[in-house]
Structures are given as structure tokens and as C-alpha cells.
Amino acid sequence: LLGICLIAQIVTGLFLAMHYTADTTMAFHSLSHICRDVNNGWLLRNLHANGASMFFMCIYIHIARGIYYGSYLYKETWNIGVILLFLVMATAFMGYVLPWGQMSFWGATVITNLLSAVPYIGTELVQWIWGGFSVDNATLTRFFTFHFVLPFIIAGMSIIHLIFLHQTGSSNPTGLNSNSDKIPFHA
Numbered sequence: 001l002l003g004i005c006l007i008a009q010i011v012t013g014l015f016l017a018m019h020y021t022a023d024t025t026m027a028f029h030s031l032s033h034i035c036r037d038v039n040n041g042w043l044l045r046n047l048h049a050n051g052a053s054m055f056f057m058c059i060y061i062h063i064a065r066g067i068y069y070g071s072y073l074y075k076e077t078w079n080i081g082v083i084l085l086f087l088v089m090a091t092a093f094m095g096y097v098l099p100w101g102q103m104s105f106w107g108a109t110v111i112t113n114l115l116s117a118v119p120y121i122g123t124e125l126v127q128w129i130w131g132g133f134s135v136d137n138a139t140l141t142r143f144f145t146f147h148f149v150l151p152f153i154i155a156g157m158s159i160i161h162l163i164f165l166h167q168t169g170s171s172n173p174t175g176l177n178s179n180s181d182k183i184p185f186h187a
Helices: 002-017 027-036 041-068 075-097 102-117 122-130 137-168
Strands: none
Touching (some): 041 075
């Protein structure tokens, strides 16, 4: 389910990126253009926006199942999963900023300002992320770039997650030894 969600998000995102303009004066209008002028653009945008919520629902179910079955005992697989969760959260936040409405602007301002609480380097860190002294065009361009690139990094990390899962074996809900009749496979 998570793989299907990720692929759907990447495909709809690629089509949306063909018409989106990452500029503070044009971002909101480009979304209006996508919804009103592009054939089925409204559908793509809603699939992408609501697909993100569905993606998170599937992630939370996946995490709950992992906690219930004790998958956290496989530390490498679990830690890669935690990294994946943070990457997906960062991607979703940056996507939230892209429409560049009032909620997007102030969401970006408030959330990025939380980093100013980091001792000694907080203010410089926030200005570095913003690309200036306030959330502006440089911030929107950076967020769009990261929102575009991170899903491909997430796909690669998901493959690594599956490789570790294949090596350790998935959690067995019955609690019985399922390896007794296993035949090793050598490439």
C-alpha cells in the first residue's frame, strides 16, 4: 500500500510540476491555472493533496503494526523507517508551502522559525533556510526543489528499507519459528 501511495504521489507530482511556477508572484496563480485551465488538473491536484493524507494514514498503520509485532527489534530496518518518516514529513511540509496562500506563508514562517531555538546557530540557520531575512522567493524556490527531489530519495531509501527487511526477515505475528523449513537462496 505504501509503495502504491508513493508511486501515485510521484506520478501526480510530476504532472503538477509541469505547470507549477515556483515564484512568489506566480505560485498561487499557477495552481489556479492547473485547477481551471489544465485538463483534469483539478483532479491531479486533489489526488496529490489528498493522496498525501492517505499516505500518512498508511504510514501510521505501518508503524502501529511494527510496534505491535515488535519490528523495532530489527534496529537497522526500524531506523531506516524512522528516517523515511522524517523525510516524508519534510516533503509534506514543503508541499504545504507551495500554494503560497496565507496559510502556506505563515506556516513556513512559523515552522522554520522554530529552528531559531537552536542554541548559538539558530538565527543563522533560519536565515540560511530562508535564503534571506524573511520567507520570500528564495525560500519558495528551495522548498519546491526539495519537494521535487525528496520523493526520489524516499523511493531509494524505501528500497534500502526493503533490502534490510529481506535480510532480517519480517516480524512473525504467530511467534513461532518460521525459519525451520526455510531453504537459503544464494545468488
